[in-house]
Amino acid sequence: MTYMHIGKDFTPPDAEGKITGEARYAEDFRKEGMVFARLLTSPVPSGRVRNIDASEALRMDGVVGIITADDLPASSVPSNPSLTNEPTYVGQPILAIAAISERIAENALDRIKLDIERRPFVTDPLDSLREGGPDAYLTGNVAVGGEMRSVKWSPTAVAEFRAGREPKNVEFTAEWAFGNLDEQFAQCSVVIEEPFVTAGYPHHSLEPRTGMSYWENGRCYFHGSLQSQSSVIAPLARMLQIEAKDLCLINETTGGGFGSRIGPYPIMAVCGNFSRMLNRPVQLRITREEEFFIGSARSGQQGWIKVGLKPDGKVGAVDIIIVNDAGSGGNGSGSSAAGHISTVYQPAAMRFRGVTVYTNTTPRGAQRGPGQNEMAAVLAPVMDKAANQLGMDRVAFRRVNAPDSSGWSEGSQTPVTSAYMREAIDKGAQLFDWQVKLSQPRRSGSKVIGIGVGQGYHAAGNNGFDGLVRIGADGRIYLHTGVGNLGTYSYAGTVRAAAEVLQCRWENCVIVRGNTDLHLPHSSGQGGSNTIFTHTRANYVAAMDAVSKLKEIAAGELGGTVGDYSIADERVFKTATPAEGLTYAEAAQRAITLGGRYSGQEYPEDLNELTVRAVQGLAGSGLIGVAKDNLEKNGTAPGLAVAFAEIELDLDTGKFEILDYLAVAECGTIVHPQGLSQAMNGGGVWGIGMAGYERHVYDPQNGLPANIGLYQSKPPTFLDVPVKMHHAAVDLPDPQNPFGARGIGEPAMGCAVAAVTSAISDALDGHVFGRAPITAEMIVNHVAQSSYNNNNTLKINTY
């Protein structure tokens, strides 16, 4: 189908500011009387603050106040408190101090004397699971149904698990299964078992999560650094103990989020409450080091997997155990990781068993494809090994098992709205020249060619949110969106759905966003690759409402029925006699005159209260199109991707160069080609980082993290990735989106890491490292036939 805007490139209005530096982030805002707050964080991985002596600091000229955990509502274990007197990881905020300058605030930090009682700590989940091992909290090491408990495995079971074998007679806290596992394994001709470990690693978003807030007449104005806009209002208001109407969030630009700031993060409570206490604007700037500590991290996982393949290549059964690291007060992602397998390979039977264990390390949370992508990383070589044992081409094997529109997702086996993974594989294999590459010479001196293929998946679409458009009396189209600007430009891509319905020029549209007081509708959080699917729908229904009203107004004024009217060129006119009509500006003026539902004095009852307030704020200012997305949605809208990588691996150094990389997106109709390109390339780069570089390194002796800075965390650089990364898309519409669109952000990374680990394995005659990342020293040690996994003591947070 040919669209006016959908599928066309455009320049998002904030792009230029990001190049010129004119874009403003939370740290750039100033307010008269503003003071600067800085954090004092825990030097110990676990302990109790016995005393804080800030008297010397508070006597310093320019210091205006201090806030501690005692000034904030108490939080319960294992939540992630804003400030604490019982720190459970190094770097956990204990207090903030404010001064008239940053220099004074920093100097004041050195004058504060903390008396902290040290407690036992643990940096590895399995050390905590082992009988006699420390728990991260006094009340236990796991949370089940919100209750803290201590779960322990026998030393034998832990040793077995570390050595790559299924632990017996152990307790799990999460479990799901479908099909008859034993029956299916019995039908398999190839059954393999492998251990795996994926490292956790920090987000390190380019913009640290600085906040600035001030209060006026009981209202809080908050400059934040979030991925989302409207979905943040209610929870942030609760953090500040105010009603949502009394909060104005200003967040026009965010320097990366990727799951680390979908919702309000705990430190926002410090900034907001501190500014209320001091009755002055407060900027709480977060340093790079602090961003490591409080910026959230990917959960590491350690596991065991057993996979069975039937003679025809179908995956018959999968049995998997995952121990996740939640860090301090965070989350694991074992079930999501297992769900990746279920969706991508559609096994006849599967069982997942897992336990998420707290450790005294930085909190874990969502990070681009949490669970799915780290599973993709270690799964690809395992599936390659199984296919090779069966004597089946690795691409053909994936094709046989690929989900289609009759398939399901996750452990719940929820139907998919549509899926064309097979088409993606076919397209990719052809564009990549898979067969040709397989047959080329593979060895030259110490250099070995490896060819890999990998898949990515994430649920990619929600429903039930509101859309809001306004046609002004000036004839301009105001596209109100509560979608956050997390750097993907999806806020702009999705409002083009409304422009499409209204058949209006993009140049005549104004995107209204980034500030609660600009009357923004209820929107989803920008996480989980959902925005494109979710908000093209929401914008569609709002614009459809506006079109109906345009036609009603025209019919009322010019006669006939609504069915007699069409829209084009920003006019509503009689289809039979196009000269008879109204411009959008004229229709908007009529709407204002008519009032009621036409200009927002009345609105649907099923709108979210946020949208209701937005409509009330706009009432009488134009023709209002507003609606809740009640369109049909049955099942999971999947984002799917497949990638192919050709690498040249150097056996002497363990380094590899990616010679060719191609990823194919299966995300329904393409809404914004350049946005898709950005998502596929950006995800590809991150996938390369996960495959070869990025990981947490915690010292088990003192609980200190080694990689608090960007250079130590090693995200890939421009020279670590191919100069040209290729991508394509299946571009078949999803039937449950009015434009056929689905999301793709997270699978773009998952397919990349899987393709690279698959290629590494291929270069080394199918060796399965069972690790992500696979670093140079592992490869060199493998080639030298030394142990690369520390004598079978695989761990999540150490080398």
Next chain:
Amino acid sequence: MPSHDVMPDMELYQPVQVEDALALAGRLAERGWLLGGGQDTYGWLKDRAKAPEAMIDLNAIESLRGIRETSDGIEIGALTTLSELISNPVINERYGLLASAAGVVASPQIRNVGTLGGNLAQDVRCWYYRRGLSCYRAGGNLCYADTPEGMNREHAIFGASRCVAVTPSDTASALVALEASMVIRSSRGQRNVSAENFFVGPDVNILHTTVLRPGEILTAVQIPAKWANASFYWEKVADRNVWDFALVNIAVAMKLNGDVIEDSRFVCGAVECKPRRLLEVERAVRGQPRGDATAQAVHGIASRGARALTHNSYKIPMMDNLVKRALTA
């Protein structure tokens, strides 16, 4: 635990004559801090892991910049940036080994401000030490890296003596291979120290990685003509291709007669606290043809005597492999 990233208060001196800088360095001694490109300095000071009272900013001293030909080679001012080194035609033509090494230091941005003197005099990057822990090198009585649980993947396999940190400098390996000498000045005069003797291990001095003493300034590096236009081999293995320190690097200069190695200097970085001369390899290859046979014959010699820590045994095959590549490239 405060997380600092604002520069602390300190006196700032910005001399324009080297004599004034030397006088300041002599007067301030341990209380002063020399600033070149700042790529080592700012980390220490903003983290407040080091707390000098005064900073002597050398950047306005023009005589410390530039590359000059001498009667026996070249002299490079210590403030010459790494980018200037890389683009210098004389360096590229005669001492390509140094250009290659400088070309892979850190990142283009850092090379644009980072100086040769700073790259040579920078402190070790052991993360425990940089975190401000009270280890031997920081004046304490413990090494956190050399323990069964220590995170010591990047650390030394040679020369452990209470400390197992490694030399982080890429140019250091190249300059030792080129038999460079360091021009060190103080208000008391000048001394020249060979690059090989400029760097010291923890067995000699656990607080400093070079022979530079308070009051002294590394003003220039002299490279003799001896190795000009020799056959060179340089390679750095690091996790990333940019903005990373070496896991192992190798700098080799060879004088060939046909394909026979008449003389050579083999130097490995990041395996010891100072650049490691591979003397036994040099002896073994003397008079031998450069190629596979010699590479095979000397395989394993480079790593003889290495003592791996818990997580860095890979450096043993890696350094042997780099020697092989130098002989077969």
